Amino acid sequence: MLTREEGEEEQEEEEEAKGRRRAFSINDNVDLLAEILGRLDGRSLAVAGCVCRLWSAVGRRDSVWEAVCHRHVAGGGSSAAGGGCSTRSVVAALGGYRRLYRLCIGPALDRLAGSAGGRGSTTTTAAAAAAHHLSLSLSLSLFSIDCYERLGGRQQRPASLLFLCKPVDVS
């Protein structure tokens, strides 16, 4: 009797331990991971994409970048409503939220943070404050112009967003 109880106890302990380990692995809960990553700012999200292949894949999801864009830009409050669907399809047609952030919102936020004096305080709060002035519609307008320029298949690279200063273009 003792040995069986001991064996059972050991088994229970092992299962408990295993359960404990499994409950703490974020990689098993990809949607939760996406939800968390969507709360980062752009640079941190890009860095997070370097952790492992899973994180890189999740970090490339357009839905994650959609959350990032809306969080950093005014006028994104209506994303929950039906208007969000059409926005999503339009942005997808123009190239996706990740691209929108990389080409328009990110550089714009950097520019705003830079022009705000470049104070060393938390970049997130500064960015958030500045972003309230940056509207989604303006970003989308700029984005659409860039998309349009690439449509033509021109030899010279589309330059209408260069004024936002993107020094490296790794498409």
Next chain:
Amino acid sequence: MSRSDLGTDPYDSVEDDRWIASASASRGEIDSLLQGAGYRVCSTDLRHVAIGLEQLESAMVGDQCVASSAEAIHYNPSDLTAWVDSMLSELAPDPHLPRHPHITATANTWADPTQQRPSLHGLENHHQHRSVPAVSLQSMDEEEDAAIRLVHLLVSCADYVQRGDSEMAGSLLGQTRLALARVNTGFGIGKVAGYFVDALCRRLYPPPLSAAGGGGSAANPEILHHHFYEACPYVKFAHFTANQAILEAFQGHDRVHVVDFNLMHGLQWPALIQALALRPGGPPLLRLTGVGPPSPDGRDALREVGLRLAELARSVQVRFAFRGVAATRLEHVRPWMFQVAPGEAVAVNTVLQLHRLLGDRASPEGGDAAAAEPIDTVLAWIVGLKPKIVTVVEQEADHNKPSFLDRFTEALFYYSTMFDSLEGGRAGGSHRGGHHHHHHQQQQQTVAEAYLQREMCNIVCCEGAARVERHEPLARWRDRLGRAGLRAVHLGSNAFKQASMLLTLFSGEGYCVEEADGCLTLGWHGRPLISASAWRADDDAALPCDHQTLLVLQDHSSSVTSGSNNVVDGDDHHLRQHSVVRNNDTGSGSSCSRV
């Protein structure tokens, strides 16, 4: 004439009686002798000159010789006193050096700088406000002097041109070029002045007709415009503000029609298409009619732009149709070419185009009730289209004054501010990004300057029908548009916010957006350079135009063949019509009939 045997000061004429006697007896002789030798100096100044020459010699062979003779202005050597002063002030900036109080400026074209300085100082401050590297005060003054002198010369030259005295103008032009060599032509007034000197030259000695292409360069105007679009925010500001007004005017309409007086690359329209796609209630059916010059090499540039816009519209699921109207001059366009359908909401968009329709002003007071200018006919049929909104963007300057000199001076100041803003915007943006980016911006700026140079050349060199850059300020446009039956629409706060945001992103610290009576102006350091306004037709002022449109539609339906171009005969033989792309689908983008 040094007499070292006289004692301490060889030049002290009081020392020796003999010296005094000989001097006073032959002072008149000395003067005449000097003049005979070619020197314009009186004998009383000789002491000062001699002291100066000694100091000059010691400075030149001494170790404090500064080779900065590029910026200095040297007086005519025959005027010994002034020449010595100027040489000394350049080589050995010595505060104790007594500046000769009276500079003989009789037959001299170099006017006294001390008198000129206060009057044009404001001008110089306006143009050279960027941080100048630490130089000695003297050469800064000389730099200013040189710039002031340059402006003076330019204006005098223009004055002679206006009077028709081409000889004097030509010689002044030569002097101006010399003065230009002494000014830093890298930025500020020097850069603009160079272009204006060239323009004056071209006006005085017009090149053979084959070379004169309204600016000379064979560059595609669309490419120039595109670089100007990217180098500075003026055109972007125009597009965004106009789009905002159009968007608001189109609220609630299912079928909308935009007429663009100058399509170029169609950079204004992707943003509008995207905004219409996202508007609450869904996108309308959008028709775009783009007017542009016919392409020289047989390509159908308008159609290509239309195809690209159609592709974009298809991807965001906006029903879109494009028509191109090719016309060499705007006044050749007729309203029936747009084929406005009844029930459509029409928007007319003119960015930097309306001023091309103006003519010479009849009198200095600006009474333009004289002849019927093309502008009046065009405005009349614009009103006849019953547009929901007319967006007008124009340069904020008066370059259509009857007097050439006034135009010239205004253009000089306007374009120097413009060039300053180009420079300032580039400098502000270049602190980020790498070397390659910096180089690209430099290139862009140069091409943007070429774009502006075309305008300047047109203002200075051309007259009559060839002069198309007839900019007029907003106040005059208000009058004109009001008389044509258009009422102003206030651009809302959204447009203002958007413009401010755009400028914040655009890096240049000197740009300023201002609101004036419902119109927005964008300027550089307080000087407005471009204005955007919106108008709508008065309901009772509209002519019954639907009739005409319908009739024409009937005519056209009989003569339209599938996909071919219609050549319009009669007076408008420059025109061709294209019916281009039509997107019939709303969902899947598979079937897209291209005409």
